[in-house]
Amino acid sequence: MRLRRPVDIWHKPALSALAALAIPDLTLWALGRLDLILYTSAGAMCALYAHGLPYAARARTLPWVVLGMVASLGIALTAASLITSTALLVVCASLLAAVHKVVCEATRIGPPGNLILTFIAASAFFVPQHPGQVPLHIALALGAGVLAWLVCMAPSLIRPQGPERIVVARALEAAAALLRTEAGTGGGEPARVPHARHATAAAVNAAWHTLFLVPVHTPAKAAARAGLERLLVRAESALGGTGHTVEASAEDQPREARCAGAGVAGPEADRLGGWARELRSGRPLPEVVLSAVQAQELAGVAAEAPGPRRPAPGHPRGVRAVLTRLAPGSPLLPIGARVAAGCVLAGWASMAVGVGHPYWAVVTAASIYQANTTLSWQRALQRTLGNLLGLLLYTALLPLMHLGPLAMIALALACQLGAEACITRNYWLGSVCVTPMALLLTEFGSPVPATTLIADRWIDTVVGAAVGLACCVLVTNRRAADRIEVALGQVAAAEAVAFRLLTAGPAVGADDARDIGWARDRLAGCLVELREAVEVAAGEWWQRSLPEERITHAEQQGHRALAGLVRRLSAPTLAA
Template sequence: MSAIPFHPFRPRVRMPVRAALRLAPLGDIWHKPALSGVTALAVVLVALLVAGRLDLTLYASAGAMCALYGHGLPYAARGRALGWVVLGMLAGTGVALVTAALTESVAVRVGVAALLAGVHKAVCDATRIGPPGNVVLTFIAASAAFVPVQRLGDVPVHVGVGVAGGVVAWLVGMVPGLFRADGPERIAVARALEAAARSAQVCDERGGGGDAAQARHAAATAVNAAWQTVLRAGDRRDGLRRLLVRAETVAARVGHGEPGGGVDAGTLLAWAHELRKDRPVPVPPACDARTEAAERAELAGIAAERVEARRPARSPLALLARWWRVVAMVSAGAALAGWVSMALGVGRPYWAVVTAAAVFAANTTMSWSRALQRVIGNLLGVALFTLIVPVARWGAVALIVAVLVMQFVTEAAITRNYWLGSVFVAPTAMLMTEFAGFEPVSALVADRWLDTCLGAAAGLLACVLLPDRRASVRVRDGLERLERLVEEPLGEGRAGRDRLRAALVELREAADLAAGEWWSATLPQERIAAAERAGHHRLAELTA
């Protein structure tokens, strides 16, 4: 077995500006979270307007904003995920409200909000819940920690209002499943087919080189993401699994000049189009015997991995133990930002806490990009707020409409770039404060701008000072272990399959954690993909 050229402690610090601000194409399903978020929020806001209790907007929004989550998950998995998101949101909000009721100390409130920010980040990353991640959870909890007048007796009522909003969010998220039960799986497989087609086109046009390697990596990433979605859908998606295996075959072969499993890029794109239009699932044509045998082995191995993996999930405490570094880093950066904001006399130090938590990413380069995007987006956002706040103050209906419009546009803009989304996130957050009462615009703008700068600086500093230096080492160890298990005779029975399945899971998790860590060398993505594929084949043999 050849040596793996890892260099775990080779710093590669880059601080890009142009790349951080470059706009991407509009996301393919941006309208789904946009419509869900706006619908859930509109239901609770209109209900509160009719009841004359818009002062409860923060608590109702805690549940309603959960409708933004889970749009890439199959509906059965989405239902479970939304339930956990609502529970997590309300648990954090409850802790924050109890803190606000028990103490008027700004320093203590900042500390609790910062700790919640760290826990939110760790749990969202560990569970891979997806966009919008920890930011919405932290924003609501941090806001609740600074409710000016909160009594212990009011906490159950306020959390109950959040539960009602959460029920609305759950229903809004699940209703589309009544009309297109396999929609998320179709979208995921279509993305994989499109990525494999682009990889084939680039390799045909340009041969090797950086563009081809980048396209192959994008295809491997899309295929892996699609497997995560399809396997969560259970046993009813055989047609989609066959298409996905063919996409994987194409992605694995075209980079090496081999036939792509009997299909070309145009065929892959046509299949993707059929899936997106909710037409019958295409059937891949027959191809050479070697490819057919390999794909059957792949399907059998993946099915075995899914069956063997049906075990009780690790407890939240176990997840937090694994992610202690993330909790410590985010909490430290958020607390530093909040306390400095407090020392400077800013009226809303929790905005600094939220910004610091939002800035944290896997490495310094990504954190720098996120900090730059956040600062620029918020600068433009507060300018936009000054333009729309006079209209929003015409009355309660005008304020509700302004919030809903900003929320909808945010979901479209943020798929193009985080800074563009921040242009609309900032006025949305500032408008939400208007439900509790009007304040001078100049004070709101100054607080938002200063807290943004403080939070961005503190979050970036925490990421620089606390890098994960062992990320590449864990990938190296996991890759070597998997390759060794594939080559060794594991014997029959469950023990051998368990060892191989555990190695597959550990390598995948280690690679996800190490991707982008600034203090590590570039990961051998193609070798990792090849090892996983070989592991699936070996698992099929053991199962047979």
């Protein structure tokens, strides 16, 4: 329940969704057709996605999100127009919720994940519908989705490099935190170093993958990306103790050396933090970076920097990567089975209790399923508390709702903005705003007495959370430990390649530098994957014992090899 700092870009999806929702909502109000607001909201909510991607990649990704939303809505509306059995509609909504969960995890689309898709689709399954109305309603959702795409792409006209500058700034900040943590190991807190090192490796790895998505079709774009790459190399140097940091890993140094390195790490950490602030502010790249890029342009392409870096070959990307993650034996499949079973039973339990909105129980059950049982238990508590407080907020807002439709639209938009502002601090706090917004959408379509609406929502929340959590415990994810074994094998293979390159001597040309760069990217990605697999498996119950010693040894050896690769490549680049 503890509150965290909000995510640094929370305002971007919040304002995008606000604009994408406000335009169709006000248009429908002017036309006197607020009963259609659910369908336009389906497309407009797509504005919450893909804000961490560069604009070129965002332009390709958002249409898939819109198509997925429209297809889900079309399935739900068609089923609502043809199926009269509420129990069967619950089954259909639950199966679609499971598909949403598995596909969003496989594509790694990021927040808000499957939740928005499931909320809209599950609601649509229980909206009275005639087959002849379905095409119009789908067209409204598609039109609002196009508007959401335009809203999300509009900032590219002002700050075309905004997303990639932010991820590089995050890497610089993580590197600065690592340097400060390593400098403090002499004070008796060495246990914090592995966590800081993993966080830095993950941030740097994410930043490289983001820069790989940035096109370099023009000299200006190539120069801008080159400047960001040099800053990212500087951040990455903290992992290898290169450049202006100490010359070896903290765990390999005597205490006196670590204390001496603290005096060097402090100014470097401040420098990295200052560059991160400049990137976030939108100011031009630091002079030291611009000077280095200009020097390279005058001298020709250096051997150690053969043009923009590219991802290593041999790894599936795009649709192939998604299909690989969904192959038989995937650890995502048990999670999909949990969602399907939990949502079905939650919806049926809601029907048995006599609640008139079983899709709320379906959505509640779908929302609590996280990567493992421990996180799902936490999410169930957060969801229950947030919905209870949200119902109290909805009760307090009832007098304002009676002012008219325009006031209801304003309240719904305010709740949407509040949800995005709060949900990254903690899920329960965001749910306080999501709950009244969901009830308002229900009121636009078919008004229900407030007392009935509040009672149904509270009962569905408790039923959905309880039944969903019970299914989470009963449907175990035994494949979580298998994922660790796969990750250990990948780390071992990447370490072998790294040590072979390190023992081959210094890089002498562009080909050697490229091979070392690919080995570094592969090893960093494998280490991040191993740590994620360990954290997921550690939160599952009824698992075989985790190979703690093998994991610790693999991570230590992997980070040592990664530091060597970083030193090999970063030192000449920093010297330039």
